[in-house]
Amino acid sequence: MQFGYTIIYVPDVAASLAFFERAFGFSPRFLHESGTYGELDTGATTLAFADHALGHANFPGGHVAAHSSEKPLGMEIAFVTPDVPAAHEQALRHGATELAAPVARPWGQTVSYVRCPDGTLVELCTPILAG
Secondary structure, three states, X not given: OOOOEEEEEEOOXXXXXXXXXXXXXXXXEEEOOOOOEEEEEOOOOEEEEEEHHHHHHHOOOOOXXXXXXOOOOOOOEEEEOOOHHHHHHHHHHOOOEEEEXXXXXXXXXXXXXXXXXOOOEEEEEOOOOOO
């Protein structure tokens, strides 16, 4: 078994791809001609976006749309960076909402939290140093 994808259901796949490129520096790798599915070039594990219509087709009982939820969903994606404050500010400049400013944790890691326009909860963090 190998972890292959995280797929986030969003209202506008192209807009999410563009936001993640501007805010976090990930280049779009693929956008289906229908505009309903796209992927970012993020490394070994694919971060993808799918239109809510695909979600409704996959889950006949429906799903929670992160962008319309008052609170962030109980899951996050985390991006590791050596400069959390700079990454945090860049995300805010491009439309993210601050949930928690950068803070140093007791174990030596710096973390912050932002919410993207599509509702995705993102943790920005420094690497955890093995001790």
